[in-house]
Amino acid sequence: MKRLLVPLLGDAGDRAALDLGTGIARRNGGHIEAVLFLRDPNDMIPLVGDGFNAGMVDSIVEAGQAQLEEREAAARATFAAWQEAAAPSLEPGPGRLSASFTSVTGPVPNGIARQARTADMTILARTEPEDGQERGGLIETAMFEGGRPVVLAGSTGGVEVGRRIMIAWNGSAEAARAVSMSMPMLQAADSVTVVVVDDGDAQEAPDELVRTLLLWGIAATGVTIAVSDEGISETLEAEARRTDTDLIVLGAYSHSRIREFVMGGVTDDALHDASVAVLLAR
Template sequence: MSVRKFLLPVSSPASAHAALQTGLMLARMWSAHLHVLHIQADARDIAPFAGEGLSGALIEDMLTATEREGGARAKLLREMFEQATEEVGIPVGTAQRGRDEPSACFTSITGREEQVIAHKARLSDLTIVPHPQVGEDVASADALHAVLFDSGRPVLLAPTTPPQTIGKRVAIAWNGTANAASALASVMPFVRQAEAVRILVSDDYAKPGPNGAEVAEYISHHGVTADVARFSPINRITGAGLLAAAAAFGADLMSMGAYSTASRLRQLILGGTTRHVLENAQLPVLMNR
């Protein structure tokens, strides 16, 4: 089992840089295809929110300005993509079936962002999203949630700065849930070729289900030895303890189940492990629901 196709939705040059470097690194690592996707908002979807009491001419001007800004942003993103692929020597174009080499393409389409991303992600092995904290990109968080909740596929949260390596030291955040098991299945291609694997567990994080030792035993059937390490919350924050344990291990990739302990709305309002990791992770994080 390997990874052959990545999807990378991008919305702004400020947030795209580290995610693009991450995607190109993964494409080279797996000799896979990276599809960089920019989605421009459809002006017709914006019109109903333009506001009452505005003249038709003013609304038309607003929509024209929106389209112009979207086109300029797409041009900048395409130029960034072309420069980055040229620097690392990855061919640009459609993936060639049967060719064991990386490739990449860039497309810009018009539509409803969350819907398009979810649909495209369903036929991607892994969707990479820019870190929401880079350039305060709200669209990145929307893209991540679209993949998590409406694609049935895993998502990789890119770090805030381009990583030096990915998947040499893999940390598995384990709490016994179905979400964690789904993330484990998705990270196994990386686990099989990792130099070291550690399973991170905590009484404050655990739910009813298999324990860390059982996960290690399962991984051993794939020819990989993993150790189990316990972590504790920091200042009563489980996510902080989890990230500290991953950092202490020197992990350059972590997998975890997302929103497995509470509803998404509850975590967004009250906080939670997933939310803390989304806001504070400095390493690539693979997530599943």
């Protein structure tokens, strides 16, 4: 993974994403593209009716511009502090961490899709209740429109990612694409474990995927574990903690989004609650 897109929003999640990107980029000699996504203040103007006069509209735009400037200042300060700690090169080169910072003003979150498609992956902090909709919107757009994997930082903040990888395997097309998209990391890992969680309906075994990975020279093993009373997500989490896993590879929304919204699902749990980093792909 050589080109890592790290979207910034000028909030507390920016540093977590940058730190995670550091661990991945150092391991692979990659380049971090930190991009601050800013909403055009004019996009904040509501559909005005008779109750909005020109002065009120101007006030909305001015408030939006002030917020934009605050967020840009915060993002630049976070990037500068990270840059001082990580000491990346300003120029990309073989085997070394490098980084750049740019800002983009335009539609949020849709503006991320084009940049995500030309990066190897997009790295973000997971969503928190106080984040509002913007970070969740960026994650969703990158996942569904970017065509590349999305990596979310774990809640424990670990940045050494890619040494011990777990593949959450259920035989779905989404899981297969997640494996394909993560192959460079799988090949560089010290160990890879294919985990099937048997919830009583499991039709899969890890053996065939393990066989493929071994043919690629990947140090892979497989295991089937029984689902716990807490459900599939917590079963995977517990196995990750037990095996000191630092990255879970997961096919996103292998069930319908409506079903996951109503009944809960592994993807939604990964977006909010996972303690280790998660690579999501569709």
